[in-house]
Amino acid sequence: MTSTLSTTLTSVLSEKVLVPGTEDYDTANNSYFTAFENEIKPSYIAKPTSVEEVSKLVAALHPHLASGEAQLAVRGTGHTPFGGSANIKDGITVDLRALKGVQLSEDKATVDIGCGETWTSVYSELEKHGLTTAGGRVGRVGVTGLLLIHEGGLSLYSTRRGFACDSVTEFSVVLASGIVVKASAKENSDLWIALKGGLNNFGIVTSFKMKTFETGPVWGGVTYYLQGTCTQLIEAVCDFALNEKDEDTHIMCGAGYGFGHQVTTCVMYQTKGVEDAPSLKRFTTIQPQIEQMKTMRTGTHLGFCDELSAFSTDGTRQLYLTCTIKPDVSLMEAFHDKWQETLATLKDSEGFIFSFNFQPLTEALLQNSANAGGNSMNISPDDGPLLVVLLNPVWNLAADDERIISGVSSLLATFKNLASEKGMLHRYIFINYAYEKEDVFKGFGDESQRRLKAASEKWDPEGIFQKAVPGGFKVSSTWD
Structure with a gap:
């Protein structure tokens, strides 16, 4: 980075610019969700504390960004798992965590x-x-x-x-x-x-x-089941997605491996506080359950969201990979069998934890989304219901990166092939769980891609956020 660029940064933010070799820099740069982001080293970390400072910073950096002299990463809390999504090697990471309120x-x-x-x-x-x-x-x-x-x-x-x-x-x-x-x-x-x-x-x-x-009381929590219950859980999830009419319910289910053991789980909520809600009976009655681990209760929105915070830790080596399918019991059972095969080849990795999760996007969810004015995902309610499938491996050693990423990527490709063969693979890719190599915007459909291109050309005519802010997924990736 040039001395001119350094002068530009400090003229706007003064001491709020962190550089390598300082304790504050190390603290900020080692605070991401995954090790993949922590391991990237920007030349500067800029920490604006107001909208005015962000505005002045971007305006001052504009000529450097437009010329290609500098590149930016923009960080919220830094929860996207793959490297480079919110951090940038030898560039400027703009850390927005101080913009509170x-x-x-x-x-x-x-x-x-x-x-x-x-x-x-x-x-x-x-x-x-x-x-x-x-x-x-x-x-x-x-x-x-x-x-x-x-x-x-x-x-x-x-x-x-x-x-x-x-x-x-x-x-x-x-x-x-x-x-x-x-x-x-x-x-x-x-x-x-x-x-x-x-x-x-x-x-x-x-x-x-x-x-x-x-809002008032919410009923819900996490129920754990012994290994061997996954087929029951798959049947319950597909039935819920296809038939449940209670719009005040939300579920996330899956199979998981960790510390030498396998369990299946259902995270479920009835947001009107209906205890042991009829809409969730298909999950609460699955047996055998691990009673000492179950957290079902009446609580608050805040309390349940804080409970889910404890399910992951910062600084680990982990990734998300995903696809979206139509609900089908036999297809999901085939997915589970393939997950077990991949698990057998990877579970000797130090600290290996591996989950195979699935959660429904019901017709009601998609219809209520459309009723709210629309969004870029552009999923028709007629496409529903859908299941978002998530693969989430976690491990300790960089030496295992290649084999785990390759093995789980291959498993996702197998999932997509199996679903495609049955005509049940949907174009949509839930970006929250998307791996960096996915072409996520193609999953939005042609109409949405045209709208996004038009918006980019109108609001960012020089393409600064396409070329000088390379992290994440770029709408320009689908342009001819």
């Missing part, structure tokens, strides 16, 4: 959220007023990543309210020029739609305005 509107119908917040801080504030919003399921995940990078996100309330991004009524965005604009259904609506699932392709989002609603 959770401000309820006067009529309490919406909440303004700073891009550096986590869902725990949002729910903690809203809970004081008997309110919540349809945000992320894991409390320690950042707001920005969940709403933008993570495909619009899923919520405990998604069946009734659509994807998490469908509850965003307004974005505040710093464009490549440094200009700050608002995007909503009434103002810059094309940008508003594009940002709902369109990732970091148009600017730096500094705040979100989201709908709020009254």
